[in-house]
Amino acid sequence: MRTPLDLEKIAAARLLAVRARPYLATALFAMRLVESSRTPTMAVDRYWRCYISPVFVDRNPVEELASVLVHEVSHLLRDHHGRSDRFAALHNLTGPAERLRMNIAADAEINDDAFGDGLIQPEGAVLPATLNLSPGELMEDYLHQFRLGPRTAAMAWLDCGSGADGSDREWDLGPDGADGLSQQETDAVRFRVAQGIIGRPGNAPAGWRRWAEDAVHPPQPWRELLGAAVRSAVSAGGSGDDYTYGRTARRSTALPGIVLPSLRRTPPRICVIIDTSASVSDAELGSALLETAAITRAAGGRRDLVTVLSCDAAARIADPLCRAEGIPLMGGGGTDLCTGFTKALSTHPRPDVIVVLTDGQTPWPPTRPSCRTVVGLFARERRRTWNENSDYVPDRPPDWARVVRIG
Template identity: 40%
Template sequence: MNPTIRPLTDDERRALAAARLVAVESAPYLAHALFSVRPVAAVGLDTFAVDRHWRLYVDPASLIEWGPLASGAVLVHEVCHLIRDHSGRADSLPGPVDHSRWNYATDAAINDDLIAAGLPLPEWVVTPAALGLDEGGVEEAYYASLSPEPPQTEVGCGSGAGDPQQAWEPSLDDPQTPGLDDGQVTITRRKVAHDVRDAVAQGRGTIPAGMARWASDELRAPTVPWRKVLAGMVRRAAALTAGRITYSYTRPGRRRLPRIITPAMRAPRVTAALVVDTSGSMTEGDLNTALAEVGGVIKAVGGTVRVIACDAAAASARQVRNPRDVKLIGGGGTDMRIGIAAAEALKPTPDVVVVLTDGDTPWPEAPTRARLIAVLTREHGMSRVPAWARAIHVPAA
C-alpha cells in the first residue's frame, strides 16, 4: 500500500525535533545534513526513508513507537544514505541493479559505522555480521559478496538510498514539498565532508572509520568533467550524455515490418585505459589527485576501467571499479611511453588512454591509435605534451 504524503503536524514536528537533537548530539559532524533534509509525513510507510532530492519521509506511527533515541539513530542512518550518494553509486553498478542486495550492502556499511560510534540502533538493523561479512568494508564490496536477492516489495530506504523511485514521491519542484537540486546537494555533501575532516583532525568524539574514509574521498572528488571530456574526444562516446542513444543493425530491432529489418536501439560506451605515474617524483598529493581522477573516469564510463601503474616499467593492467582497487606499484624512473604502449596493446583496444602524471616524462613522438589525454598535476609539464594529445592541468591536492 502506498503511504499518504502530507505535511507533519505540530506534534509530529516536535517529536522529530527531539529525534534530530539526539542525532546531532550523537553525530555533530552531520548537523548540516540533518538540518538540510526536508521532512514530510508518510503515513503507512512503517519506517523512515529518503529520496534523491533529500526529502525525509517519516511515518508518524514509527516516530512515536521508536521514541527519540531510536528515531534519532535511524535519522542518522537515513542521512548517511544521502551524503554517501548511494543513489548515484547504485547507478554506477555494473549490469542491472539488484536493489534488494544493494539495500542490504548499504545498510550494513552504514550500521557498521553507527554501532562503532555507539548509536542506539534498533536490534533488527542489518549488520555485516548478520550477513556473514567482515566489518569495515565498503558498500560495493559488500554488494559483490552477497548472493542475489528476490526483488523487494517494501520501500527499503527510498530512492535516496538507491532503491527504485516510488510513484508517490513528489517531483523536485513540487510546491508543497520542494526538494534540493543537484547544486544544493553537492554543496551540502562538501560541507559535511569538511566538518567530518575537521572533527577527525581535532579529535572530537569518535568518528567512524567509514565516515572518515567517505569524507576523504569526497574532498578528493575529480576536478575534470570526464563525461564531457570523453564525449568530446571520442565520437562513439556521445551517448555518455544523458539520454543519448543511437541505432545499430548488429542486432535486429523488435519492431516488425514486412521485408524490412529494423535496427535496435543501442547506447554505446567508450572504453578507457588509465596509466598512473608511480615514479619517485610523484608526491602523495600527486597520487591522491590521480586517484580522484580515476574515480571520475570510472563514473563517466559507467562501469570498470583498466589501470596500469607505470614508472620506468609498466605493471600488469588491473580491472578496477573503485579507486581503492588501484595498486600503486613503482617509485623508480619515469617513462609514460611504456605505459601508453602497454595500454594500447590491451584487448579490446581502448578508445581513450588517460595518463595521470606530474608531467616529468617523455611522450610518444607519433600520434597514438587511441585518443590520448594527459592529466598533469604540475603546470610546468603542459608544454611538453604533444600537440596532437589533449593536455589538462589538475593541481595536486
C-alpha cells in the same frame, strides 16, 4: 483513528542525533521531514525528503529515532541512489529484488560504524556480520559478495526509499514536489559536511573520513586529462607547421615576380621523456609505458612520430617507438631532467611536443623550451630519506608546462 506525527518527538530525536554526530548537523537540518503513512518506518528520496511514519515515531523511543535519522541521512550523503543507478546500469540489473539487494548492501556500508558513542543500534539493523561479510567495505563491494536467500529472508521488509536504492516509490513527491533540494543545494550540503569532518577528523569514524576526502578532493580522470593535454598540444598552432615551395602562397598574385612559400601542416612529432631514476618505482615505470602507448593513440597511431627517451641524471639514446613493451628503460641513479630536455631538443627532426613522465623530484630547465611541454606527474606522497637535507624541497614543475597528476 489516524495517528498524528509527533513533531516534538522528531525534533528531540534530531537534536540528539546532532549532539551525537555534530559533523552531520548541516545534513540533518537540511533534510526535509515529510509525514507519510505509506512508509513502514522512515525513507528518503533523492531530493533530500525524509518520509516518516507517524506510527513508527509513536512506537519507538527518541534514542532509536535519532539513530534512524542518522542512518537515513547517511544514504543521502553517500549518494547511494546515484551509485545504485550506476551499478544497475553497468551490470544490467533490473527488478525490485535487485533494488532490495542494493538497499541491503547500502545499509551494510553505513551501519558497520554508525552506532555507539551516543547512538543506539536499532532493532533489525543490517550489519556486515549479519551477511557474514567483512566490515569497512563499500556498497559495491558487498554487492559482489552476496545474493538474496535464506540469510536475507528476514530483510524483505527493508525499505529506505529511493534515496537508498535509486528506485522511485509511489509516495515520492518527485522533482517538482515541495521542499525538495536541488542538485546544487545537495552538493553544497555534502561539501559543508565533508569540511566539518576534515576539520575535526578525531570525531569521525574512518569510513566518514575517507568519504570526506573524496568529497572535497574527488579523484580526477587523469587518463582523460593527460590524453586531452597531449591532443591539445599536438593540434595547437605552430605544432607541425612548416613552409613549402611545393605550393605557392595565395598572396603571390599580389607580388608579381616573387614566389612565396605556403604554410603546410605536417604530422607533429612527440618526444616522451621517462624518468628512470631510483625514486621512480617499477609500478610507475609500468604506468609510464602504458601512458606512452596512450600518447601514441593520441597522435593518431603514428608510432614513427613518437620518440622515447629514458633519463635519470643522464639522457639515454632516443629510441623510435615500435611497441610499448619493447622500450628499453635504463637508469636508476639520480635525477636531472634538464639533460633529457637538452637531448630531446637536439634530436633531428626536432619534436613539436615534449611529454615528461616523472615523480617531480628533479631540477627543471630555467627557460621555456622551443616546443610545447606536457608533464605527467606521478601523484604520491614523497618520502624523505634518512640522509636527506631537511630543508631540501624539490623544484615544482614550471608554469610553462601543462601538468597532469597521474594516478
